[in-house]
Amino acid sequence: MARTARGAENLEWAREVLAQAQTVEQLRQAQAVVLPLDYGLSMEQTARVIGRSVPWTCRLRNRFLAGEIVGDGQRQSRGGRRRQNMSAEQERELLAPFLERASTGGILVVGQVKAEIEARLGRSMALSSVYNLLHRHGWRKLAPDKRHPQSDPLAQQEWKKNSPKTSPKPARSGPAKARSS
Known part of the structure; x- marks a missing residue:
């Protein structure tokens, strides 16, 4: 035999939310509370009626009974920095001297940071x-550039044109002889 549904003290509020639901999820959440209390449906039957799985229906019910309505904007969405070491302001404060030196031409050494x-x-x-x-x-x-910023491509071309030609190395004649020991 199934347990009796809890949340009878929130039944009137659930009926109000059911009548004023603005989204499908709010409607389903209110139905997850009202159907077991008013009609004696089990959690499996309620889940089948609202089109969700049993665990999801339980989650909707529990969130409603905890005072949280789906989609009302009160609940923070996932994301952000849950395991931060410092706040963003503390990070800025810590990095300020390093980034200041780097912006004026200094080198930022990650090991020092x-x-x-x-x-x-x-x-x-x-x-x-x-x-x-x-x-x-x-x-x-920053990685080094492919060319030096003060290089002069015209001067390089002139040097290539006017540089003395080197004679090619003489080719080897025949295979190399193996030494005998």
């Missing part, structure tokens, strides 16, 4: 996490 972060946190940190932190704040690793 890593040491500073580890000193602040009091524990070690992966190098990839330091690179991710730098990337979050707009830093990118």
Whole structure:
């Protein structure tokens, strides 16, 4: 025999939400509360009526009974930085001197940034996490250019044209002889 449905104290509120539902999910959530209480449906029957699985129907019911209506904008969506080491402001504060030096022509040494972060946190940190932190704040690793910025392509062409020709190396005649021991 199935348990009796809980949430009778929220039944009037569920009926109001059922009448004023703006989305299909809100309607289903209110039905997940009203159907078992008013009509004595089991969770399996309720799930079949609202077109969701039994676990999802239980989740909708529990969220409603906890005071949360689906789609009302109150619940934060997943995403963001749940396991952050520092807030974004603390990261900016820590990186400010390094990025300032790098913007004026200095070199940003990631090992120094890593040491500073580890000193602040009091524990070690992966190098990839330091690179991710730098990337979050707009830093990118610069690679050398293909050519020197002060090079002169015309002068290079002139040098190639006027440089002395070197004689080719003489070709070997025949196969190399093996030494005998």
